[in-house]
Every structure is written in structure tokens, then in C-alpha cells.
Amino acid sequence: MEIESTAAALQIAVGRLVRRLRQTHVPGELTLSEASVLSRLDREGAMTPGELAASDRVKPQAMGTTLQALEQRGLVSRAPDPGDGRRVLMAATDEGKRLLTDRRTLKTHALADAIGRLTDAERDALVEAARLLDRLAEEL
Numbered sequence: 001m002e003i004e005s006t007a008a009a010l011q012i013a014v015g016r017l018v019r020r021l022r023q024t025h026v027p028g029e030l031t032l033s034e035a036s037v038l039s040r041l042d043r044e045g046a047m048t049p050g051e052l053a054a055s056d057r058v059k060p061q062a063m064g065t066t067l068q069a070l071e072q073r074g075l076v077s078r079a080p081d082p083g084d085g086r087r088v089l090m091a092a093t094d095e096g097k098r099l100l101t102d103r104r105t106l107k108t109h110a111l112a113d114a115i116g117r118l119t120d121a122e123r124d125a126l127v128e129a130a131r132l133l134d135r136l137a138e139e140l
Contacts, residue, residue, distance in 0.1 A: 014133075024110045030103065033058070033066045038075055038096050046091040048081065075099060 022032075030038065036056055041047060047055075053063035067090055070076040075096035081087035092100070115123060 021107055021111065024107050030099070031066075031069075033062075034070055034075075035100075035103070037063070037066055038070060038092055038100055041076060041090060041092040042097055042100055046079075046089040048087050048089060052090065070096070 033056070037052055040052065040055060049063050049067055050060060052067070053060045056063065058066075067076060067078075071078065073095075075093055076090050077093050078088045078090055081089050115126065118126070
């Protein structure tokens, strides 16, 4: 298969998988941008809105809207930067972390159930594919 055909097939398959995972109902569902920001804060710790915007490759205004929605729901908090009082640091709250855990658990269980219906060889291939997809994401 030529590279462009592989790219097109991969884009379709990954798109279908992402849509199906999004369709898995999770109480208190987050938008994709909200989930991305909350996950980053959970993984990497407190960050400024500018750092978050740069890491998600969005405009600061769009990040401000996302952070405002998360803050209104009590999922993130803001505090002055101890190193520079003019800056603000955003952090995931305990409620935000709990919501992320619940969301990951439900979606992981749904995906694990589907993987469980595959053959041993297909599951082995998925392990390698997951590694390659992660590497591919780094190359984009």
C-alpha cells in the first residue's frame, strides 16, 4: 500500500475510533478542548494560560474561554504565580481530577471490552500499533 493510501486509511480508522469513544456516555462530559486542558494540568501540574494555549496550539482567547468554563464548573482553580505575582497559574482541582478518573475509567472499560473480543494475534498487533501511533503523533 502506498504511503498516501496508508495515511488516508489510518485517518479514517482513527477518526471512527475517536468518534466511538466520544459516544461513550460519561456523566459530566467535557468538550474535547476541556478534556485536553484538564488532562494536561493533571499530568504536568499548574501552568499559565499562555503555556496551556501554546501546548494545545490554540489562541490565548480560545484558551481563556475553555479555562473559564472549567473554572465555572469547579474543575480548575487559579492562583497567583509565586515567582511572578503578575501571572496566574491554573491547576486541576480535586473535583477535576475525579472527573478525569471517572471519564478515563468508563472509556477504558468500553475499549477494553472491545479489545477482549479480538484474537490474541490481533491484540498483539494492537500493542505494536499503539506504540507506532504514539510515535506518529510525535512526528506530526
